[in-house]
Amino acid sequence: QVQLVETGGGLVQAGDSLRLSCATSERTFKSHTMAWFRQAPGKEREFVAGITFNDGIYYASSVQGRSHISRDTAKNTIDLQMNSLKPEDTAAYYCAARSGTAIYATDVSYDHWGQGTQVTVSS
Numbered sequence: 500q501v502q503l504v505e506t507g508g509g510l511v512q513a514g515d516s517l518r519l520s521c522a523t524s525e526r527t528f529k530s531h532t533m534a535w536f537r538q539a540p541g542k543e544r545e546f547v548a549g550i551t552f553n554d555g556i557y558y559a560s561s562v563q564g565r566s567h568i569s570r571d572t573a574k575n576t577i578d579l580q581m582n583s584l585k586p587e588d589t590a591a592y593y594c595a596a597r598s599g600t601a602i603y604a605t606d607v608s609y610d611h612w613g614q615g616t617q618v619t620v621s622s
Contacts, residue, residue, distance in 0.1 A: 501527050501611040503594045508616030515584050515620070521577040521594030521613060528552070528575040532597050535568065535579045536606055537590035537618075544593070548579060549602035557602045562588075584620045591615040 507519040521533065534549035548558045548568040556568055567580040577594060595609035603609070 501531070501596055503596060503611060503613035505592065505594045505613045505616040508592060508618045510619045510621065511584055513585055513620055513622050516580065516582045517584060517618060519579040519581070519592055519616060519618070523575055523577070523596065525575050527596055527611075528570070528572075528577075530598060531611075532599060532602055533570075533577040534595045534597075534602065534609060535577075536593045536595055537588075538593070539590040544606050546604035546606070547592070549604075550577060551600045551602060553600065555600065555602060557604075559604065581618075584618075586620050586622045589618060589620050591617050
């Protein structure tokens with residue numbers, strides 16, 4: 500059973516930084532491609548960034564240059580560092596996992612999801 504637990508959301512001001520973490524088991528961490536998605540009220544869930552278990556990385560254009568996704572091998576977490584946050588980054592952020600080495604930007608490609616963590620950016 501794959502479990503994903505997100506932490507790190509909160510209320511910040513525009514221009515601030517925030518770090519989200521997704522904790523999972525060592526087995527999942529070493530065998531799955533992981534990704535972050537987000538969903539704002541009234542909008543569809545959208546891809547933010549993904550990372551494979553061999554450190555392949557892909558970012559959505561909306562966060563490219565402002566965000567950094569990484570794997571912490573000591574903690575079995577996938578971390579998303581977000582900088583220069585904007586009000587339009589406000590959303591519930593979800594961690595997702597899929598077996599294999601490909602990063603897909605479509606949510607239907609992922610089999611496992613966390614419960615989400617809220618990020619709110621005030622102007």
